Amino acid sequence: MGTPPPEIAIIGSGLSGLALALHLSAKGISSTVYEYRPSSYSQGGEIALSPNAVRVLDHLGICTELAKQGFNSDTVTLLNRSGVELGVLKQGSLFGYPSLRLNRVFVREALLKECERRGVKIVFEKEFVRLAEHDGKVKVVFKDGEDVSVDLVIGADGLRSRVREFIDPTAKATYIGTMILYGNIPAEILDAKMGNNKERLPMPSMLFGKEGSFTIWPRDPDAREVGFFADLLLPDRSREEWEQTGEDKEALREMLEKCYCQGAWPEQVQTMIRSAPAEEFRIWPVNMVPRLTSWSSPSKKIILIGDAAHAITPSGGQGGATAFEDAETLAYAISKCTEDAKLLEKWETHRKTRVQEAIDFNNLSAKVRKASKYTAVQWTREWFIWSVLKIKGAEGYRWLYGYDAVKEMAKL
Ligand SMILES: Cc1cc2nc3c(=O)[nH]c(=O)nc-3n(C[C@H](O)[C@H](O)[C@H](O)COP(=O)(O)OP(=O)(O)OC[C@H]3O[C@@H](n4cnc5c(N)ncnc54)[C@H](O)[C@@H]3O)c2cc1C
16 A cells, blocks of 8 residues: 555645645645635635736646636836837737636635536635644644644645744744825726827836836736736835725825826826726735745745745735746645645745745836936936846746746755
């Protein structure tokens, strides 16, 4: 008889937790997902999935359906705030898959449906509170007093991970000083406000100015809903105050107007801000988790993935993508770790390097996006964007968007 498969508890049914459970299931390994929220919960808003994220979903067989529900694109046009093109970032099918922007609800529904089809067990309203390793097992304790003992615990419990407290209690999520404000405007309202003969910005496009950056990116296949998001610099506040900030929709519009409805900002940007339905405004105060020395316990029986291990800034759109990559690669490492005792260690080293590269890319992108009151700084940034895109060309981003978990794991 061979070694029995490990008993695995995954804490958190977010993107990484569900993707891991599915990739494990595809390898014939069962796991149980524990989620503190009810099954009906779904985080709203949109998500942009770059080709490296879409590839992981395709390996699960759910990419074709999702692609029908979102806006597919191959490029993002970068412009300055006067609407002058700085370059085009190629993201899409050059790397095998399109970039996809869609309602998050669709991604979650697709993952949950696939879990149901494959018989993945998810226990909702089960809040993880603590764990302890003993006799080669990990005892996982929930808020309702129940516990389970398993061979492996995966902390896929997001930005404010409780599992992380057992790996590095000092690593707390911290606000980075930037809030992102999201909105949507129906294309027909935009058309009515602007008139049909007015020149439109390409979609998707990202505009950079002294005041920050403003991105236009539809969320549905036919671009009937033109989404946008903008960076705003705001001091930190308490949880309640953030909630109030998010609820005062007209104050949010004023913040946008103050930054982006002035000077050279294109008429389309200003019209979108002034005419978008305020009730759709949502905010995201951006947090980061400091770099962890380790993503796992010394025994490798407790492992972190996704935001729990490395919540990163959204400027490069890689938070969800790296969470998906973690999931697919870890499923492979777990499935082969009886053949190679060092595989989980190699997985962690590989993923830390990969994620750090994505973080460096994101940080650079965040620097370029950040508001600066100095015109000279802004000109330098514009020149930087133009020259980087020229020098690097599309192939310069293959390392990021062309990442294929299956091929990478075969190299370890
Ligand atoms: C507004 C917003 C927009 C974003 N846009 C993009 C984007 O366009 N592209 C992109 O790539 N990324 C984006 N991201 C980042 C991306 O959403 C995250 O990187 C990704 O969701 C991380 O997945 P995860 O599974 O690690 O964590 P999460 O998706 O946060 O899932 C964690 C899960 O754990 C559960 N949980 C937490 N604590 C416990 C507990 N104690 N017990 C049981 N369950 C628990 C939570 O309820 C949750 O379901 C965005 C994030 C936000 C907030």
